[in-house]
Amino acid sequence: MPAIFLSSLTKRFGAVTAVDGVSLAVDEGELFGLIGPDGAGKTTLIRMLVTVLAPDAGEARVDGLDVVRDFRALRRRLGYMPGRFSLYPDLTVAENLAFFASVFGTTVEANYAQVADIYRQIEPFKNRRAGQLSGGMKQKLALSCALIHKPRVLFLDEPTTGVDAVSRQEFWEMLGRLKASGITIFVSTPYMDEASRCDRVALMQGGRILSIDAPARFAGRYTRPLFAVRAADRHRLIQTLRGYPHAHSVYAFGESLHYTDARPHADPADIRAFLASNGFGEVQVAPIEAGIEDVFMALMDEQRERA
Amino acid sequence: MTPIIEVDRLTRTFGSFTAVDHVSFEVGRGEIFGFLGANGAGKTTCMKMLTGLLAPSSGRATVAGYDVATQTERVKREIGYMSQRFSLYEDLSVRENIRFYGGIYGLSMRAIREKTGALLERLDLAASADTLIKALPLGWRQKLAFSIAVLHDPKVVFLDEPTGGVDPITRRQFWDMIYEAASRGVTVFVTTHYMDEAEYCDRVSIMVDGRIEALDTPGGLKATYAAGSMNDVFVRLARGAA
Numbered sequence: 001m002p003a004i005f006l007s008s009l010t011k012r013f014g015a016v017t018a019v020d021g022v023s024l025a026v027d028e029g030e031l032f033g034l035i036g037p038d039g040a041g042k043t044t045l046i047r048m049l050v051t052v053l054a055p056d057a058g059e060a061r062v063d064g065l066d067v068v069r070d071f072r073a074l075r076r077r078l079g080y081m082p083g084r085f086s087l088y089p090d091l092t093v094a095e096n097l098a099f100f101a102s103v104f105g106t107t108v109e110a111n112y113a114q115v116a117d118i119y120r121q122i123e124p125f126k127n128r129r130a131g132q133l134s135g136g137m138k139q140k141l142a143l144s145c146a147l148i149h150k151p152r153v154l155f156l157d158e159p160t161t162g163v164d165a166v167s168r169q170e171f172w173e174m175l176g177r178l179k180a181s182g183i184t185i186f187v188s189t190p191y192m193d194e195a196s197r198c199d200r201v202a203l204m205q206g207g208r209i210l211s212i213d214a215p216a217r218f219a220g221r222y223t224r225p226l227f228a229v230r231a232a233d234r235h236r237l238i239q240t241l242r243g244y245p246h247a248h249s250v251y252a253f254g255e256s257l258h259y260t261d262a263r264p265h266a267d268p269a270d271i272r273a274f275l276a277s278n279g280f281g282e283v284q285v286a287p288i289e290a291g292i293e294d295v296f297m298a299l300m301d302e303q304r305e306r307a
Numbered sequence: 308m309t310p311i312i313e314v315d316r317l318t319r320t321f322g323s324f325t326a327v328d329h330v331s332f333e334v335g336r337g338e339i340f341g342f343l344g345a346n347g348a349g350k351t352t353c354m355k356m357l358t359g360l361l362a363p364s365s366g367r368a369t370v371a372g373y374d375v376a377t378q379t380e381r382v383k384r385e386i387g388y389m390s391q392r393f394s395l396y397e398d399l400s401v402r403e404n405i406r407f408y409g410g411i412y413g414l415s416m417r418a419i420r421e422k423t424g425a426l427l428e429r430l431d432l433a434a435s436a437d438t439l440i441k442a443l444p445l446g447w448r449q450k451l452a453f454s455i456a457v458l459h460d461p462k463v464v465f466l467d468e469p470t471g472g473v474d475p476i477t478r479r480q481f482w483d484m485i486y487e488a489a490s491r492g493v494t495v496f497v498t499t500h501y502m503d504e505a506e507y508c509d510r511v512s513i514m515v516d517g518r519i520e521a522l523d524t525p526g527g528l529k530a531t532y533a534a535g536s537m538n539d540v541f542v543r544l545a546r547g548a549a
Contacts, residue, residue: 037474038445135346162391162471164345165502165538166545190472191501193538205474234507235486251479254503254536255525293475300476 001064003028003153003184004049008058011044018044020207021058026186026200031179034188035195035296036204042188043083045204046157049186050080063152063184076104079151081142083158089131093122093141096130097148104149115144117177136167143174154178156187160194172197192293203296210299215292222290222298224248225266228256230284231275240278244271251297258294259285311336311462311494312357316366319352326352328517329366334510336462339485339495341505344514345545350498351467353514357496358465359383371462384413387456390467394452397441401432404440405455412459426454446477450484457488464488466497470504482507502538511537513544520544 004026011019019041026032034042047053049060051071060067065074087096094108097119101108112119122140125133130141139159146154156175160168172194179185187198195201195215203210211221231237234252241250241259248262259271268285275283290298310333319327327349334340344350355361357370359379368375371385395404402423409419427433430450440448449469456464466485470478482504489495497508505511505525512522521528521544525537534540 037477038472040474162346162468162500164500164545165541166345168500169542192475235483235490238483251476252482252503252507254506297475300474 001028002026003030004032004060004062004186006049006058006060009045009048009055009060010057011041011048011053012056017207019048019055022204022207022209023058024202024209024212026184028184029179029182030199031175031185031197032187033195033198033201034186034204035190035192035201035292036188037190040204041207042204043157046080046155046186046188050078050155051075052080076149077152079146079149079154081146081154081156081159083161085138085142087130087138087142087145090129092127092129093133094126096141097144100145101148106149108148111148111150114150114181115147118147118174119144135163136170139163139167139171140174147178151183153184153186156185158188158190160189160191168194192291192296195292201292203292203299205296205300205303208303210303211295218292218295219289222295224298225261225263226288226290226294227259227261227266227268227271228253228284228286228288229259229271229275230256231280231282233280237275237280240275240280241271244274246270249297249301251294253293256284258288260294260298309336310334311338312340312368312370312496314357314366314368317353317356317363317368318365319349319356319361320364325517327356327363330514330517330519331366332512332519332522334463334494334496336494337489337492339489339497339507339509341508341511342496342498342514343505343511343541344498348514348545349517350514354465354467354496354498358386358388385462387412387459387461387464388467389449389452389456389464389469391449391469391471395440395448395455398439400437400439401427401443401451402436404451405458408455409458412461414459422458426458430454446473446480449473450477450481453481453484453488457493461493463494463496466495468498468500470499470501478504502536502541505537505541513541515544 002025007023008021009019010021036042048055049062049067051067051074054068062074063077097108118140122137160171200214202212238250241247246262248260251258271285272283312334314330314332316329316331317327318329342350356363357368357375359375359382363376370382373381375382405423406419427436470481485495510524512519528540532540532543
């Protein structure tokens with residue numbers, strides 16, 4: 001039995017279909033990522049799975065329980081860390097944790113082992129009011145509160161948004177250790193580079209799932225020839241390459257450009273020659289494997305073309 | 308390269324806490340300057356001082372030749388600003404936002420009319436001119452917000468995490484706009500959490516605990532720290548401080 005199962009799940013707000021017939025299954029113990037930009041529908045999808053928003057159509061089960069019919073029983077088995085900080089700012093760290101434990105009919109002492117790895121990092125501040133914690137500490141407290149009743153499935157809505165690269169890395173290391181304890185984790189993020197931390201990811205855009213796979217397998221889904229191109233004057237390089245008759249797409253990618261050729265086979269020497277004829281001196285053109293962001297953009301392009 | 312931003316031992320304290328600690332750097336005209344740092348490193352405080360919103364405790368900074376402490380109103384006329392959190396009024400239409408900001412930045416009604424037409428055409432938004440901002444997708448909003456921030460041809464535009472949460476295609480279109488503005492001589496001062504975007508800057512500074520720990524071209528920083536990517540440079544510097 002999958003830990004999370006969705007079939008044609010749909011949610012509309014007026015004329016907008018925020019989640020549009022989404023179907024997917026997450027295995028028990030999996031660390032599953034939902035990746036997409038703001039407005040893709042990630043939060044609406046998660047809110048339906050944690051039983052705080054009723055679907056308009058389709059169905060969803062978490063840990064075998066229906067998110068609509070069995071919502072009461074299900075709430076005891078899932079943990080939810082919303083995107084916005086939602087603890088009590090006027091209660092202390094310790095009071096917040098004790099409160100969440102008591103709501104679920106348990107105690108901090110009984111389930112301390114479940115949260116120890118994370119909670120120990122903020123325990124020195126247990127008498128500080130939650131509203132006065134730093135961003136990173138708030139996050140650790142929120143995660144502790146979401147775990148204190150030993151949920152079987154944990155939902156995290158954009159835990160790393162607006163968080164700097166170092167804290168993001170630390171947060172994912174924490175999730176990795178949590179996964180080792182056997183809990184199923186469903187996490188959303190707008191950062192494509194976080195995909196590699198997940199067992200599998202779903203790419204979401206415009207309310208729909210574009211693709212689902214293990215992060216390493218996305219490269220194989222990119223069917224066109226892809227090259228990393230480097231030369232001085234990046235802005236002019238982008239403009240020039242876009243004018244190349246065989247160009248399918250040209251996107252900046254860190255220190256190089258990713259150039260996709262429209263032909264089934266492309267010779268890097270042709271591209272080098274074209275750039276040389278346009279006055280570019282030292283040019284590097286190397287075939288590369290597609291990353292998750294390449295795949296996401298290609299799928300977005302296809303979705304737009306179909307629309 | 309004449310500096311358009313000159314910062315000399317700029318400092319800001321809050322009680323016993325020093326948020327910005329004797330920071331000195333220069334930014335050249337037309338440069339794309341990446342201003343990086345971990346959460347809480349002091350970036351926002353520093354940006355507030357450079358935009359004339361917060362008085363320095365000590366030290367000095369000039370933007371476009373004006374002192375940020377004593378000539379704040381002149382500074383504000385020479386700069387544009389946009390952030391991820393606040394940029395446009397959601398209950399006003401596209402056209403109304405342009406008119407509102409044009410007025411704030413002191414443009415004449417005639418200039419606003421002319422610029423509105425050109426801007427709508429360039430962004431392919433003519434059909435949506437009377438659409439409320441809240442009905443626009445985030446990516447369009449951010450591109451519009453940037454265009455409005457440079458509507459009055461400022462000498463410097465400050466961008467505070469302008470691409471947070473934006474889809475990968477729009478994020479790149481946004482950077483196309485940044486390059487285009489820089490090529491017209493606008494100086495771009497930008498913060499971001501996307502390390503690939505750090506590579507798009509001419510120079511990058513990394514702030515750690517109120518100080519500028521490193522400042523160089525992306526290539527120079529990677530060479531100095533023997534790092535494969537800007538992400539590695541960032542993680543090494545910011546984690547070293549903890």
